[in-house]
Amino acid sequence: MNLENVEKQFNQCNKCGLCLATCPVCKELLLEKYTPRGKILLARYYCRGGLDLSARCRDIFAECLLCGACSATCPSGVDLTGVFVAMREELAANKGLHPKLKSAVESLIKNHNISDEDNAERGEWRDDIRNMPDHMYERDRAEVVYFVGCVASFFPMVQEIPRNLVQILDSAGEDFTILAGEEWCCGFPLIGAGAPDRMKELIDHNLEKVKALGAAKIVFSCPSCLRTWKEYYNTDLELFHSTEFIQNLIDKGNISLRNLSVKVTYHDPCDLGRNGRVYEAPRQILKSIPGLTLVELEKNRAQSVCCGGGGNLEMADPELSKKVAQRKIEEIRDTGAEIVVTSCQQCVRTIKGMVRRKKVAIDVIDITGLVKRAIAHG
Ligand code: SF4
Numbered sequence: 001m002n003l004e005n006v007e008k009q010f011n012q013c014n015k016c017g018l019c020l021a022t023c024p025v026c027k028e029l030l031l032e033k034y035t036p037r038g039k040i041l042l043a044r045y046y047c048r049g050g051l052d053l054s055a056r057c058r059d060i061f062a063e064c065l066l067c068g069a070c071s072a073t074c075p076s077g078v079d080l081t082g083v084f085v086a087m088r089e090e091l092a093a094n095k096g097l098h099p100k101l102k103s104a105v106e107s108l109i110k111n112h113n114i115s116d117e118d119n120a121e122r123g124e125w126r127d128d129i130r131n132m133p134d135h136m137y138e139r140d141r142a143e144v145v146y147f148v149g150c151v152a153s154f155f156p157m158v159q160e161i162p163r164n165l166v167q168i169l170d171s172a173g174e175d176f177t178i179l180a181g182e183e184w185c186c187g188f189p190l191i192g193a194g195a196p197d198r199m200k201e202l203i204d205h206n207l208e209k210v211k212a213l214g215a216a217k218i219v220f221s222c223p224s225c226l227r228t229w230k231e232y233y234n235t236d237l238e239l240f241h242s243t244e245f246i247q248n249l250i251d252k253g254n255i256s257l258r259n260l261s262v263k264v265t266y267h268d269p270c271d272l273g274r275n276g277r278v279y280e281a282p283r284q285i286l287k288s289i290p291g292l293t294l295v296e297l298e299k300n301r302a303q304s305v306c307c308g309g310g311g312n313l314e315m316a317d318p319e320l321s322k323k324v325a326q327r328k329i330e331e332i333r334d335t336g337a338e339i340v341v342t343s344c345q346q347c348v349r350t351i352k353g354m355v356r357r358k359k360v361a362i363d364v365i366d367i368t369g370l371v372k373r374a375i376a377h378g
């Protein structure tokens with residue numbers, strides 16, 4: 001969305017305040033300017049020339065998870081998150097990048113990942129795989145590319161996600177490859193930082209590398225990488241989240257699952273569920289595991305509450321991100337489940353970090369980990 005559309009979006013708003021009730025940030029910052037309704041009013045003042053952009057204004061728009069709960073709730077169909085992303089871009093262009101995001105953006109452009117690491121080390125998560133095949137999951141040609149994403153590649157807490165997924169794909173006989181050091185960040189953090197204009201080099205590179213492999217499909221374990229490819233990459237390739245891909249493998253009988261007598265709850269990641277409309281594939285996978293009991297969170301599917309890890313908030317305001325995560329843990333604990341399953345590396349990081357901090361007795365696991373556990377010969 002460009003800012004010309006803000007007036008139209010604002011005029012659609014009837015000021016009912018329903019978006020305030022679902023916004024996780026509003027529950028912590030009790031001032032109108034931090035609410036979705038308040039922020040759209042600020043955006044409209046700005047577009048009418050009645051508001052000088054200031055660093056403080058940039059901070060207000062940074063206090064948001066871009067989780068989409070407000071847009072999903074709004075009875076008038078106001079595209080609140082579209083306005084917020086456009087305002088972040090405007091603020092970055094006029095006032096510069098948010099100071100807490102500046103070094104991360106510069107490092108991403110230089111290193112092609114968000115972790116300030118040598119990108120050649122992107123495939124090091126493979127080091128702990130037992131019985132590693134000679135090809136190490138890197139092939140010259142393949143039908144499917146597994147796009148791992150920066151967080152699962154570099155953060156030890158979640159590197160088991162790619163380790164599990166490659167072994168699941170292997171056990172199902174899939175013809176797939178990873179890009180390893182040739183995979184570059186998809187560009188997603190640049191959207192939230194207000195710098196989508198700096199994505200082009202990343203997009204061109206990733207498209208070229210995938211094309212060179214002759215692949216027809218890409219599978220993503222990161223919902224935000226998938227969303228970025230769908231919305232910003234102009235490609236005819238078939239794009240799947242790992243849950244959709246695994247569900248297909250189960251339906252075709254290429255994966256068989258043994259009994260796991262566990263009570264689990266499922267957290268819908270914002271970019272997979274509400275923003276990607278993938279609600280049923282993970283639930284179908286869980287229901288395919290004999291003995292497993294699924295108890296839903298009070299707020300699930302489109303009403304799911306963000307874990308606190310969205311919108312670059314963890315970088316801009318880590319304390320606020322933690323407060324949102326704390327409320328998420330309380331909702332999870334109320335289910336009485338022994339395991340919370342999700343399907344996003346960032347949700348696993350955020351929830352697991354808070355579970356450890358608060359010493360809560362619950363396992364936090366990506367769905368690939370549960371599938372790996374349940375594979376009959378795994
Ligand atoms: S996107 Fe999420 S955090 Fe941001 S205003 Fe909307 S509900 Fe609140």
Ligand code: SF4
Binds near residue numbers: 019036077078
């Ligand atoms: S829910 Fe929609 S109509 Fe109601 S205040 Fe929020 S943006 Fe306006």
